Amino acid sequence: MDGKVCLITGATGGIGLETAKALARMGATVVLVGRDPGRTEAAVTAVKEAAPDAHVDRLRADLTSLKSVRELAQAFRSRYSRLDVLLNNAGLIIDRRQVTEDGLEATMATNHFAPFLLTNLLLDVMKATGPARIINVSSDAHVAARLDFDDLQSEKRYIGFQVYGTSKLANILFTRALAKRLQGTQVTANAVHPGMVRTGFGHNTVGFFRHIVKLGAAFMISAEKGARTSVYLASSPEVEAVSGQYFYKCRPKKPSSAARNDALAERLWQVSEQLTGVKG
Template sequence: MTPGTMEGKICFITGATSGIGLESARALARQGATVVLSGRDKGRGEAALAEVRRTVPDAKLDLLLADLTSMASVRQLVSDFQARYSRLDVLLNNAGLILDRRKVTADGFEATFATNHLAHFLLTNLLLDMLKSSGAARVVNVASEGHRFVSLDFLDDPQAERGSYSGTQVYSSSKLANILFSRALAKRLTGTKVTSNSLHPGVVRTGFGHNSEGFFKHLVKLASPFMLSAEGGARTSVYLASAPEVEGVTAKYFAKCKVARESKAAQDDAAAEKLWRMSAELVGVG
């Protein structure tokens, strides 16, 4: 991307203190954007700022802390952001979680569904007015090809309360939710200049999955030599956030910086509407 092409733009990235979120922040800062990084841990957040400034000395950066397993924390994150900024040009919903065992958040939600979908659903909805008032803004949702491994049956048990818990299946369901959410959001943004797209970053060699304790962590370790670097995994996110040629493009799923065909389930508009209504009720938005 050309340096300076994002000058004057405000970009907000969740899960930005490591992995593809950090590399997305670096790339957008290199283009001149003001990049607001969101993460859970202050120490890791400050280390991320220092790491970006190591390679982009004049980077315009900010750090906001939030725990995306908590909807109250998401609401506070929005309040903190709006206290500092009057516009938002790019919202990159990047944070992700996978667990071996079912965990329930303080709100009573299954943790992977809460972090990967509900937190971003709430965050985006609370920032919609700001996005709309900023002109040709973009919402970019990091999904995964893993969405192909599950069906729409997850909508009947979104909290994974029935049967034995499979971390990979729950994660894949949350990635299907990301695409359905992106699709339903694009529909609601019709008539505005704001776009909503989702993407597959590739199979990326990062710290993702290291909070897992069993088979998935072992699988990640074995596959690591064959995976993309975090920088490579960030390319499609950065492309959707900044490339002039995708301005106005919406309701699409991308892989390797190109439009890709999502699964049949991910194209189901009725399912997208069902998920939207369910999510709105769970997190308390209109």
């Protein structure tokens, strides 16, 4: 990974931080994206401790805000002329519906619309870089999910874990549609299920899911183990030409039938373009 630049969202803890450490140890320049300045600086320190010779940078962004995502892309472009790995890792789950400044439901805004916009804003940089890789962190929570385009913002019905699952389904559909658009380029796009990972994720909820997270902690894997597939997809020569797949434990895994629905993927792409103004 010497000379390669990796941009990682949700990098202040958990899987994102462990992935950053691993890639930094391999010689990559890692750019950590975080919302909280204190936590972001602490993450930079942790990566530098893990890889003292690595170049570690940080950028601030609030991924619930489309304006902030655009500013993030611009800030990155002002500092770097190449992007070898984009890891859309940041994730959110909340048990009460919240609406962002853009009028979007917060979970879908953070987990799908933000990476959709950020990826599209940085695609030309990645195409110019040469072989480059996009990795979208999804989850097996997508399996029972469905996309209701008549209620994409969950105004009629909101159940936190179901909305989270829908956002993870959107991640895979986005990856699938993106991979088709990248055919003929040197840029690949894949999605990953990291497994049930023991991190701080879900602890900001107060309802049923918080209790599930606590009860299941003893059976969850460490963040370091959860990061292995993301690291593999970012660095392994074995997957240099692989695109449009869903990975678990460093191997392709068949996602749900809904996640393999190309018509659904295309419709989501069109709606996402409209809601993010990505062509504007």
